[in-house]
Amino acid sequence: MTDKAAIEALLAPIAAGRASVRVDGSRASIILDVTGLPPAAQDALEADIRAASLPGIDEVRIARTAQRIERKLIAVASGKGGVGKSTVSANLAIALARAGRRVGLVDADIYGPSQPKLMGIEGKRPEAHDSKLVPLATAYGVPLLSMGGLVEPGQAIAWRGPMAAGALGQLVDANWGAAETLVLDLPPGTGDVQLTMIQKHRPAGAVIVSTPQDLALIDATRAIDLFTKAGIPIIGVIENMAGYACPHCGEVSDPFGQGGAQAAAGVLGVPFLGRIALDIAIRTASDAGTPPAAGNGPEGAAFIEIGRQVDEWLRANGG
Known part of the structure; x- marks a missing residue:
């Protein structure tokens, strides 16, 4: 025997x-x-x-x-579109992975998914296993799920709120394997997707992205108010597109203003995580599917520093 x-x-x-x-x-x-x-x-x-x-x-x-992994969800939000929230989300996820975290990235911007392009996996479609989606691997050690991988390129996603909320649930409740932290790239505003995420998935904290201009700050303040009223801690505010250095003469200008997000964070009593410049190197790298945080160039340094602060916040709050 x-x-x-x-x-x-x-x-x-x-x-x-x-x-x-x-x-x-x-x-x-x-x-x-x-x-x-x-x-x-x-x-x-x-x-x-x-x-x-x-x-x-x-x-x-x-x-x-399998043991149940208690995942921490980090919501990356903005009050309005066009402030670079998705770029920040992708680079934050990579920065956290470089800090040693097991990170997944959820493209929860249901109506305007852009993470497949930012992360260099356009055209790839996720599979399902045991009725759960399996995230797609990326070159940066950050698995990704996005509506962009579930619909045909260029197809409009014309869904009412309940359908969008249901799609969010499938992305978050996927087979994330060993990922202990999920970065959620939320759509702009304070609508159904945000409410469903807060009620059903309860993020550990929120990162708010804004440009320095007054209109963006007004909307960012609304986003902060939504999370605060729901009892979701604000990890901090990021000021994106903050300053532009001319590549020819080196002169620095501020087409969107200067310091507004930091000032607003001070007034609202929430942390300020830092500034990210309006840099053509960030734009070209993002369009090429090679996020700056994955490299060692100066354009990625601000993302790495913000990732360090978010990592410290997670460690200080049980993550």
């Missing part, structure tokens, strides 16, 4: 401590811990175990189990 210890020893090089074995005569029952493994890796691991030669065993039964 083959004993439990012998089977576990034979499986150790394959399962790397993930297999718990019970032997009953010539039958082995194996509990396989697949926590953090993507579906393809789970299937491959089970196949390797079934293919192993186990002396004295005629029947192998395998049950998969």
